[in-house]
Amino acid sequence: MRPLATLTLVAVLAGGCTGREEHATPHPEEPGLLHPRYTLTMDDLMRMTADLPPGIREGIQADPVTFLSKLDEVLTLWEKDPALFLLVDKSHGLPPDYEPEDLVPLEGRGLALARPGLMLREKVVPDLIRMAEAAREEGVELVVGSCYRSYERQAAIYRWEVETYGKEAADRESARPGHSQHQLGLAVDFSPIEDRFADLPAGRWLAVHAWEYGFSLSYPEGYEHLTGYRYEPWHFRYLTPQGTALEKEFFGGIQQYMLEFLNTHREELYASRKPLAQTGEL
Template sequence: MKKSRLFLYIIIIGIVVAIMWYDKNNKSIVYIEQTHEEGEEPLQIDVEDIHRGELLLVNEEHGIEKSAKTDIVNLFENKHLIGDYGLIDNKIKLSKEITTYFNEMIEAAKKDGVNNFLISSGYREFQEQTKLYQEMGKDYALPAGFSEHQLGLALDVGSSAGSMAEAEEGVWIAENAWQFGFILRYPEEKKAITGIEYEPWHIRYVSKPHSAIMYDKDFVLEEYLDFLREKKQISTTVDGKNYHIRYYPVSKSMTVNIPKNHNYTISGDNVGGVIVTVYD
């Protein structure tokens, strides 16, 4: 009898701890403040990891010295990489990997009848950003190293049908980019947090499940990183795949434990911590 009551008590606690919510497309996401995994293995984290990965915060306060991607190419010179969209000029550069994800997103948009996309800006060399900053000034550009365009993870998307603030391409991006690991980086109502005016054309790759959580909770990157620092550890299920996300403040090289026999990614926040995402 006591064992039955104990078992029931454990079940009740589990229900209370696990908070179920549904995102805007009715796909369930599970949020758990603490998880426990049977069987763990060590993972080495170095201070340099703070400045590597897809969740790096780049803004007026936090800059970078080099790109997060090493596979940057000129898309005009590599037409086999380009999907069904235009390039505003022959100087557009982007990461090969990010181009693949972008192509997948554009194909999905085509199935919804939205097909007037173009890329107006991608990766910018540090020298190019410096020139842009000198020409446009601080009200319209950021210094080199403080713009997401040096990351290799961001791009400006346009529409041949009109302004992204009004065109169906802009509406589709705002509602669906998260499904492909992208976020709308500078939403209209978040200027006080990002410090940047509304840019319906600027998207940034952060990868799943992070894009899904940010979309569901209406977070910009600054808010999401604050959320992870506060919670330390969360678990989510997105599209049937389980993810366990852990935040670690890092001041020196350290070893942490992660579940055995799982895949994982490591990304710094470019501030002082590292996010380890473990998945099935």
């Protein structure tokens, strides 16, 4: 199996916010720098955010200290787990032999499952359980319908979709093999996997609360031009609570914007980070 660090590099090469709390502003020792952990200037940040929508770009540039502080939390997690924020979409794929090493079954964990045999990466499970328990306390049952899929399983699903609905319709709702977030072991489809899910108690609850537990709606309504997929109110990808906090506050709650930014600028962001010893944090 190809190392994840290599997968991340391959993927990179292939390739107005309101209601914030007030934050104390660290003062970098070097004039012109935005944050004590980064050797980034405002010119750097303006260049890196130039392709983002105006409201998102302006929100980041208006509060660069908070942005870089939250970004640093995400980059620290990504450093430890190269697949965690890896962009997998119509243009960025995974090799056929990619399979997470920490897949675990979901049976026996107090979760409502639509069928046996469902698996996720182990690091996702604690927050999924916390989210399901929180929903139950409010009278809502979250039923897990689909999780990890191998390359071969996704190939079979995509082939069936094409044969049943035609290629144009299939491409709006089914990923080609190697291009499904499910192969990462980080995505969950909640049941029923139907358009009406958005109007069911589970769909309404997740739309409000999923981000609090690190889950992000991958294909939101009105963004097919960006994601390549029609609205799927049941499909969530785990990005950690730190990741979804960054997404919600600075990327308008749109996963694709954040992942494209992270993967496009990953190497530059890591190169611009100072060692902790230089920031006085050790």
